[in-house]
Amino acid sequence: MDRQTWIDRFEQGDLRALSRVISWIENGGGDVPAELKPIFSRVGRAFRVGVTGPPGAGKSTLVDGLSLLYRQEGRTVGVIAVDPSSPFSGGALLGDRVRMNRAGVDPGVFIRSMATRGSLGGLAEAAMDAADVLDVFGKDVVILETVGVGQSELDVARAADSTVVVLVPESGDSVQAMKAGLMEIGDIFVLNKSDRPAADHAADELRSALELKSDMGAWLPPVLSAVASRGQGLPELMDTLKQHHRHLAESGALREKRVQRRRQRIQQITEKDLLARFWNPDRLARRDQAAEAGENPFSVAGELVKGFPGKKEDI
Amino acid sequence: MDRQTWIDRFEQGDLRALSRVISWIENGGGDVPAELKPIFSRVGRAFRVGVTGPPGAGKSTLVDGLSLLYRQEGRTVGVIAVDPSSPFSGGALLGDRVRMNRAGVDPGVFIRSMATRGSLGGLAEAAMDAADVLDVFGKDVVILETVGVGQSELDVARAADSTVVVLVPESGDSVQAMKAGLMEIGDIFVLNKSDRPAADHAADELRSALELKSDMGAWLPPVLSAVASRGQGLPELMDTLKQHHRHLAESGALREKRVQRRRQRIQQITEKDLLARFWNPDRLARRDQAAEAGENPFSVAGELVKGFPGKKEDI
Numbered sequence: 001m002d003r004q005t006w007i008d009r010f011e012q013g014d015l016r017a018l019s020r021v022i023s024w025i026e027n028g029g030g031d032v033p034a035e036l037k038p039i040f041s042r043v044g045r046a047f048r049v050g051v052t053g054p055p056g057a058g059k060s061t062l063v064d065g066l067s068l069l070y071r072q073e074g075r076t077v078g079v080i081a082v083d084p085s086s087p088f089s090g091g092a093l094l095g096d097r098v099r100m101n102r103a104g105v106d107p108g109v110f111i112r113s114m115a116t117r118g119s120l121g122g123l124a125e126a127a128m129d130a131a132d133v134l135d136v137f138g139k140d141v142v143i144l145e146t147v148g149v150g151q152s153e154l155d156v157a158r159a160a161d162s163t164v165v166v167l168v169p170e171s172g173d174s175v176q177a178m179k180a181g182l183m184e185i186g187d188i189f190v191l192n193k194s195d196r197p198a199a200d201h202a203a204d205e206l207r208s209a210l211e212l213k214s215d216m217g218a219w220l221p222p223v224l225s226a227v228a229s230r231g232q233g234l235p236e237l238m239d240t241l242k243q244h245h246r247h248l249a250e251s252g253a254l255r256e257k258r259v260q261r262r263r264q265r266i267q268q269i270t271e272k273d274l275l276a277r278f279w280n281p282d283r284l285a286r287r288d289q290a291a292e293a294g295e296n297p298f299s300v301a302g303e304l305v306k307g308f309p310g311k312k313e314d315i
Numbered sequence: 316m317d318r319q320t321w322i323d324r325f326e327q328g329d330l331r332a333l334s335r336v337i338s339w340i341e342n343g344g345g346d347v348p349a350e351l352k353p354i355f356s357r358v359g360r361a362f363r364v365g366v367t368g369p370p371g372a373g374k375s376t377l378v379d380g381l382s383l384l385y386r387q388e389g390r391t392v393g394v395i396a397v398d399p400s401s402p403f404s405g406g407a408l409l410g411d412r413v414r415m416n417r418a419g420v421d422p423g424v425f426i427r428s429m430a431t432r433g434s435l436g437g438l439a440e441a442a443m444d445a446a447d448v449l450d451v452f453g454k455d456v457v458i459l460e461t462v463g464v465g466q467s468e469l470d471v472a473r474a475a476d477s478t479v480v481v482l483v484p485e486s487g488d489s490v491q492a493m494k495a496g497l498m499e500i501g502d503i504f505v506l507n508k509s510d511r512p513a514a515d516h517a518a519d520e521l522r523s524a525l526e527l528k529s530d531m532g533a534w535l536p537p538v539l540s541a542v543a544s545r546g547q548g549l550p551e552l553m554d555t556l557k558q559h560h561r562h563l564a565e566s567g568a569l570r571e572k573r574v575q576r577r578r579q580r581i582q583q584i585t586e587k588d589l590l591a592r593f594w595n596p597d598r599l600a601r602r603d604q605a606a607e608a609g610e611n612p613f614s615v616a617g618e619l620v621k622g623f624p625g626k627k628e629d630i
Contacts, residue, residue: 037613044609263606267594269616270602274593275586277623287585291578294359298352301584308592 003035010039010137015107018137022112025129030122030272032129039136044258046078046135046142047245050160052182055147057166058192062228062237063145067109069238070141078134079111082127082146082156110134124155125268131159161257162187162244164237169194169202183209186221188240190233194225219247318350325354325452330422333452337427340444345437345587347444354451359573361393361450361457362560365475367497370462372481373507377543377552378460382424384553385456393449394426397442397461397471425449439470440583446474476572477502477559479552484509484517498524501536503555505548509540534562 003024009017024033032040049066051059060081067077114127127144134142146156157163165186189210191203206223222240226233248254283304290300318339324332339348347355364381366374375396382392429442442459449457461471472478480501504525506518521538537555541548563569598619605615 032613038611040613041609041611259606262609262612263602265612266602266605266615266619269612270619271590271593273616273620274589274623277620278586278589279582287578287581290581291574294356294577296353296356297577297580297584298347298355300581301588304581304585305588305592308589 003033007035007039013138015110018110018133019112021133022130025126025133026114028126030125040132042136043132043262044135046131046139048131048135048160048162049141049143049241050157050163050185051143051145051166052147052157052163052185053166053192054168057168058228059145059147059166062164062166062190062192062226062234063143065228065231065234066237067111067141067143068106069234071106071108075140076138077109077141077143078131078137078139079109079143079145080127080130080134081111081113082123082144083113083115110137110139127156128159128265157185159261161248161254162241164188164190164241166190166192167202167206168192169196169199187219187244188237189221189223190228190237191223191225192228192233194233195227199225218251219244318348322350322354328453330425333425333448334427336448337445340441340448341429343441345440355447357451358447358577359450361446361454363446363450363475363477364456364458364556365472365478365500366458366460366481367462367472367478367500368481368507369483372483373543374460374462374481377479377481377505377507377541377549378458380543380546380549381552382426382456382458383421384549386421386423390455391453392424392456392458393446393452393454394424394458394460395442395445395449396426396428397438397459398428398430425452425454442471443474443580472500474576476563476569477556479503479505479556481505481507482517482521483507484511484514502534502559503552504536504538505543505552506538506540507543507548509548510542514540533566534559 006017006020010021021036024036051063053059063079063081067079070077112130114123114130127146131142131144144156144160163185165182165188167182167189169191189206191199191206193199194203203223203225210221210223224233224236224240226237228234245254248257286304287300290297321332321335325336336351339351366378368374378394378396382394385392427445429438429445442461446457446459459471459475478500480497480503482497482504484506504521506514506521508514509518518538518540525536525538539548539551539555541552543549560569563572601619602615605612
């Protein structure tokens with residue numbers, strides 16, 4: 001079957017076609033096939049939830065439970081689970097096999113794990129494209145699940161309308177959250193596995209830390225307790241997500257977030273195209289020759305971009 | 316004092332001027348001051364050692380001990396310790412204060428901690444520029460110490476001639492190393508704190524994993540045992556680094572690594588200049604307008620780069 005046929009089936013709501021389209025993006029190394037580009041005009045209907053937190057916090061279990069709750073309300077759900085744990089082997093260590101038992105048994109919940117191929121930057125980009133595809137496919141809720149460690153994963157979380165930070169009550173975890181910058185990006189905090197000792201203390205500690213933040217605006221991120229493996233706390237999480245969504249919509253922040261996301265996407269695609277055009281064989285040869293000769297890198301760069309038209313009228 | 320005066324002092328070997336110059340780079344957000352650019356013609360004399368591994372593996376202690384051994388041989392040492400643990404607060408959590416007791420008491424060892432400001436990518440770039448500055452300053456050995464978690468830190472480690480991966484013998488650690496891609500980048504592995512139980516087993520496990528790698532070439536990464544806090548294993552590490560250096564020099568790989576590094580640096584600076592010229596007010600306005608209107612990002616990108624001269628002769 002050719003690409004256009006797959007895209008036609010995608011437009012008809014075919015799940016295999018959806019899976020295929022996401023594979024193109026995942027394997028494309030940041031390149032989106034030409035035939036697929038038109039669908040990106042229709043991005044922007046889904047509500048996007050980012051779920052992040054340290055490894056072992058129970059993010060997958062929580063996302064599965066949340067997905068099923070949305071399903072019970074009749075909403076369709078798409079999940080992109082970013083697994084950056086294997087940047088070199090080319091496959092997810094906790095790949096799709098582990099996730100066979102996840103919410104995916106319900107055809108209304110589409111779950112896709114994406115692992116790093118090459119750079120984390122490429123992964124973040126592919127995950128965001130895949131989220132756009134789920135949005136266009138018609139999923140009501142798109143969940144981006146990532147491990148909150150590196151900058152790129154934080155970028156993925158920021159691509160969401162609402163970001164849920166999942167932590168566990170072990171001592172030191174809230175300090176870790178501060179370190180990883182998770183405090184700054186969370187709209188809602190969930191203290192998972194909160195049947196463990198010290199859960200109350202950890203929740204209080206988190207609340208205090210959040211209240212200290214100066215730039216809170218109108219939304220003080222709530223700290224919820226959950227035991228995701230038993231479904232506890234998940235209805236409250238869904239309600240809080242709805243409240244946050246309403247808050248965003250009413251304050252105009254939802255629209256601004258979406259415009260900002262489109263702005264970044266345009267910039268990203270433009271820069272990629274531009275650099276691909278710039279590095280023609282002549283310029284690559286000049287770069288390589290200068291590197292061989294040990295020329296001053298700033299002088300060579302200045303020479304290469306010299307005369308480049310800065311003004312729009314010039315090109 | 317103006318910049319040129321600081322640079323003159325830097326050229327005379329003044330340590331305060333070295334510190335000042337590195338601050339310019341650290342605070343410049345990826346921009347190198349114009350007056351400083353000429354010195355980058357003289358990069359390429361120092362032997363560069365990357366030291367990476369998970370948090371708590373004892374990298375700092377090992378780097379300090381190794382630095383002192385190099386000093387005992389009469390070599391000067393510069394250390395750039397990258398601390399990415401605080402991407403948002405704007406300062407290192409384990410900053411310079413903690414490192415007051417480090418090898419830095421010997422004026423022949425210059426130690427600088429760099430924390431993330433803004434993006435990790437910017438940090439990796441600044442760390443590499445700082446390593447270049449130490450090289451030009453005349454340090455014989457430049458050590459880049461990073462936490463081995465994200466892609467950018469791996470990039471920093473790859474900027475070295477030899478990369479040392481420091482692990483601890485706790486069970487599961489070698490699996491973690493696989494995950495983080497550390498196996499692929501290590502030229503030498505050090506099992507630190509190897510007075511702990513299970514150290515021998517962990518070393519064997521690591522060796523087996525390394526032997527399974529298909530693309531080993533002529534250098535099979537050795538696995539050394541150390542107790543860095545007592546200085547044990549550090550003379551062996553220094554000897555092994557010398558062997559690796561000799562191996563790189565004799566095989567031609569050392570020269571190739573350095574050319575490759577210069578090539579990447581030229582490309583990086585060129586692209587930064589190019590993009591700064593490209594995003595003039597007209598193009599930024601078009602991008603923002605398209606984002607507001609929800610236009611197809613690929614169409615807008617195509618329009619923005621249309622007519623951009625791909626061939627060198629065209630500009």
